[in-house]
Amino acid sequence: MDFEVTYTEAQQSFRREVRAWLEANVPPGITRTPVDDADSLKRYQELRAFGRKLGAKGWLYPRAPKAYAGGGLDVDSTIILEEEVDRFGLALPPYYDSGGKLGSATIQVWGTEEQKQAFLPPIYRGDVRTWQLLTEPGAGSDLAGVTTAAIRDGDEYVINGQKIFVGSDHGADRIWMIACTNPGGARHENLSWFMIDANLPGITVQPMELMGTGGEGGTDPVQKNTVFFDSVRVPAFTLVGGENNGWKAASTHLELEHGAGGRIGRHRVWDRLLRYCQETKRDGMPLTQHPDTRDLLADIYIKTEVQRLFGLRNFWLTYAKRPRSYEGPQLSYYRKMTGLWMTGAILEAVGPAALTTDATWGSPEGFLELQQRNGIIAVHPGGTADVQRVSMSRRIGIGRVAREAAGTVH
Amino acid sequence: MDLALTESQEMLRASARTFVEREAPTHTLVALQKQESSLVPDLWRKAVDAGWPGILISTEYGGSESTLTDAAVLFEELGRGPVPGPFFSSGVLGALAILEAGSEAQRKAILPAVARGETVLAVAIMDPSTSWGPQAVTLRPQRVGDRYRLDGIKLFVSDATAATHLIVAARTGDGPADVSLLLVDARAPGVRARRLPGFLSWQDEVRFDGVEVPAAALLGGRDNQGWAALERALARALPVLCSYMVGGCQAVYEMSVKHSQQRVQFGVPIGRFQRVQDHVIRLVNHLDAARWTTAEALWKLDTGRAATDAVHMAKAVTSEGYLEACNAAHEVHAGQGSLMEYGLVAHTQMSRTLFAHLGDPRWHKRRMADALAW
Numbered sequence: 001m002d003f004e005v006t007y008t009e010a011q012q013s014f015r016r017e018v019r020a021w022l023e024a025n026v027p028p029g030i031t032r033t034p035v036d037d038a039d040s041l042k043r044y045q046e047l048r049a050f051g052r053k054l055g056a057k058g059w060l061y062p063r064a065p066k067a068y069a070g071g072g073l074d075v076d077s078t079i080i081l082e083e084e085v086d087r088f089g090l091a092l093p094p095y096y097d098s099g100g101k102l103g104s105a106t107i108q109v110w111g112t113e114e115q116k117q118a119f120l121p122p123i124y125r126g127d128v129r130t131w132q133l134l135t136e137p138g139a140g141s142d143l144a145g146v147t148t149a150a151i152r153d154g155d156e157y158v159i160n161g162q163k164i165f166v167g168s169d170h171g172a173d174r175i176w177m178i179a180c181t182n183p184g185g186a187r188h189e190n191l192s193w194f195m196i197d198a199n200l201p202g203i204t205v206q207p208m209e210l211m212g213t214g215g216e217g218g219t220d221p222v223q224k225n226t227v228f229f230d231s232v233r234v235p236a237f238t239l240v241g242g243e244n245n246g247w248k249a250a251s252t253h254l255e256l257e258h259g260a261g262g263r264i265g266r267h268r269v270w271d272r273l274l275r276y277c278q279e280t281k282r283d284g285m286p287l288t289q290h291p292d293t294r295d296l297l298a299d300i301y302i303k304t305e306v307q308r309l310f311g312l313r314n315f316w317l318t319y320a321k322r323p324r325s326y327e328g329p330q331l332s333y334y335r336k337m338t339g340l341w342m343t344g345a346i347l348e349a350v351g352p353a354a355l356t357t358d359a360t361w362g363s364p365e366g367f368l369e370l371q372q373r374n375g376i377i378a379v380h381p382g383g384t385a386d387v388q389r390v391s392m393s394r395r396i397g398i399g400r401v402a403r404e405a406a407g408t409v410h
Numbered sequence: 411m412d413l414a415l416t417e418s419q420e421m422l423r424a425s426a427r428t429f430v431e432r433e434a435p436t437h438t439l440v441a442l443q444k445q446e447s448s449l450v451p452d453l454w455r456k457a458v459d460a461g462w463p464g465i466l467i468s469t470e471y472g473g474s475e476s477t478l479t480d481a482a483v484l485f486e487e488l489g490r491g492p493v494p495g496p497f498f499s500s501g502v503l504g505a506l507a508i509l510e511a512g513s514e515a516q517r518k519a520i521l522p523a524v525a526r527g528e529t530v531l532a533v534a535i536m537d538p539s540t541s542w543g544p545q546a547v548t549l550r551p552q553r554v555g556d557r558y559r560l561d562g563i564k565l566f567v568s569d570a571t572a573a574t575h576l577i578v579a580a581r582t583g584d585g586p587a588d589v590s591l592l593l594v595d596a597r598a599p600g601v602r603a604r605r606l607p608g609f610l611s612w613q614d615e616v617r618f619d620g621v622e623v624p625a626a627a628l629l630g631g632r633d634n635q636g637w638a639a640l641e642r643a644l645a646r647a648l649p650v651l652c653s654y655m656v657g658g659c660q661a662v663y664e665m666s667v668k669h670s671q672q673r674v675q676f677g678v679p680i681g682r683f684q685r686v687q688d689h690v691i692r693l694v695n696h697l698d699a700a701r702w703t704t705a706e707a708l709w710k711l712d713t714g715r716a717a718t719d720a721v722h723m724a725k726a727v728t729s730e731g732y733l734e735a736c737n738a739a740h741e742v743h744a745g746q747g748s749l750m751e752y753g754l755v756a757h758t759q760m761s762r763t764l765f766a767h768l769g770d771p772r773w774h775k776r777r778m779a780d781a782l783a784w
Binding site for chain 2: 294298301306315326330333334389390393397
């Protein structure tokens with residue numbers, strides 16, 4: 001066994017190149033907490049501009065095929081890029097792009113050549129930011145029950161309906177969505193995926209006021225929205241994976257969303273929590289030296305380590321093209337439940353200071369307060385923790401349906 | 411990065427699995443549960459033929475000098491039984507303690523016989539206070555001329571009833587870590603080992619009643635070096651013990667999946683019930699947490715990396731995981747799981763036995779925090 005990616009001289013030189021480039025190109029203050037809405041928009045624009053720079057080098061989506069403007073890089077180079085970007089507190093992409101990540105993977109597996117040529121390069125270059133639209137008021141865990149309708153009309157589909165708990169702040173260029181293309185058709189045989197323009201007539205985005213958004217893949221979307229579709233006309237070309245074949249295509253999307261890809265990054269909340277506890281004194285000594293706090297920190301640390309190892313294992317399974325079973329939803333379930341459990345553990349370890357964003361009495365930039373909210377909310381997006389367990393059971397071979405293999409990308 | 415076993419490790423795993431299935435099937439293991447000694451002569455002889463007691467002993471002392479990961483592959487298979495016997499006590503912790511603490515002459519005198527399975531070691535550390543750590547070692551030998559005289563008790567000693575020799579932690583000074591290791595002939599007059607009765611697996615009481623031990627039995631020949639040597643031995647031995655527990659977790663997981671698929675209630679296999687699924691998921695999460703913390707600790711040790719924190723974490727996670735995995739398995743199995751002949755109980759008992767063995771989870775978590783220098 002070898003838990004470490006070892007680097008050749010060529011790879012080490014690639015790391016030096018990446019590091020030097022990032023040092024020259026990461027905009028200063030890019031990870032700041034925005035002071036107001038205008039600053040938030042400005043920061044988003046900076047992130048997008050930085051994303052396009054990464055895209056031009058093939059570093060925004062390093063693993064994606066070069067034929068579609070991805071980086072075409074191998075796993076080791078991807079790890080180098082992710083590690084180096086992580087040093088700046090950023091991820092790839094550096095902004096919320098869930099539809100780009102999951103939609104592009106699905107298109108790689110299920111799209112036609114023309115669709116790949118049309119949809120993938122703008123994502124991989126960073127020219128577009130894409131939201132994914134799955135959940136509806138009447139279809140959460142029961143994704144197959146979506147009722148937003150996309151009805152064929154000549155060379156177009158006409159979309160009517162409502163999506164909820166989706167997207168982020170500052171809008172999107174593209175939308176990756178699932179809709180019902182055969183209302184009244186058999187369940188699981190009436191759905192289709194679309195990659196559409198986000199700014200078409202008839203699309204209305206209405207921000208929601210929520211206690212948190214859950215944080216997704218190192219890029220907190222900050223805000224969620226309701227999106228209304230009122231007779232939105234889209235070209236038939238935007239339907240990906242075959243009409244009424246959407247449930248099958250969803251397996252690719254959901255497998256990745258459920259953590260099969262794995263990740264290798266550090267646990268950001270843990271790193272900051274430890275530093276906070278080392279620097280914060282109570283009764284004349286650092287929190288880390290209080291026996292009870294120290295015990296709680298040990299428990300927290302171990303869970304973050306197990307989560308890291310599950311992510312590392314999944315990453316390896318993916319890139320070594322090993323057969324997978326329950327590991328994707330297991331990572332997702334573990335991450336979600338650890339986050340929820342940590343809200344209590346951190347509150348106990350740190351006390352009420354974890355609850356305030358006050359600059360004097362709270363944690364730096366309120367990162368602990370954010371975890372208190374996000375740890376609860378993160379249990380739900382991308383398939384609730386309960387859905388992950390259903391998924392695990394099926395893969396283990398004790399659930400309703402025997403093992404199912406998902407189409408996937410490596 | 412490659413998290414797969416090597417080809418030769420896969421071969422070792424396959425041969426160990428075949429061996430365990432053939433030599434120690436469930437009904438045999440269940441029948442062994444009531445034996446006074448964990449050592450089954452026929453099984454032990456065959457294991458010696460396979461070279462297992464010498465797996466970690468250097469070639470110069472007659473072993474095969476395998477890596478810890480190799481040993482872990484073997485112990486995971488033994489843990490699936492769980493196969494009893496002084497495999498760990500003698501071949502891993504005992505042998506490593508001799509390697510770490512013994513003089514060159516002592517290693518030469520002892521280790522080849524350990525590798526041949528003729529000498530069987532057990533390591534006696536815990537005193538009747540049942541507290542853990544160097545400060546808790548209170549058994550104090552009296553120095554009489556060129557001999558030590560031992561009077562006292564060691565408790566929860568694994569495999570003492572199987573041992574030919576005991577490595578005894580003894581207090582030889584007043585500093586907290588002033589501990590020495592003495593090699594004591596388990597058949598010497600005044601030594602009595604007795605398996606403790608109850609819900610535990612081959613943990614013994616050892617009484618020393620005026621036992622005369624020659625000064626040459628002091629490992630390393632110098633006083634107060636014992637705990638540091640023991641810690642070095644434990645740092646390498648613990649992840650191998652963890653692998654034994656990982657094997658146990660894997661076995662109870664497989665039992666539970668199979669039972670969920672086969673047991674029918676309300677007209678359907680019980681695995682269809684989400685409550686039952688929850689138990690299986692809890693179990694597999696503990697199994698995988700144990701498996702990967704252990705694997706990473708082994709890899710760090712085998713590649714010479716700093717591993718102290720990883721070893722303590724693995725022991726804490728694995729001890730808790732094995733216990734919880736058995737709890738979950740009992741929930742899946744209900745009455746079936748409590749039948750001695752079914753085989754789950756042997757694991758449950760082993761999981762309890764190893765929970766606090768060589769330091770409980772809380773102790774290891776604290777040492778982990780210390781090692782991380784928070």
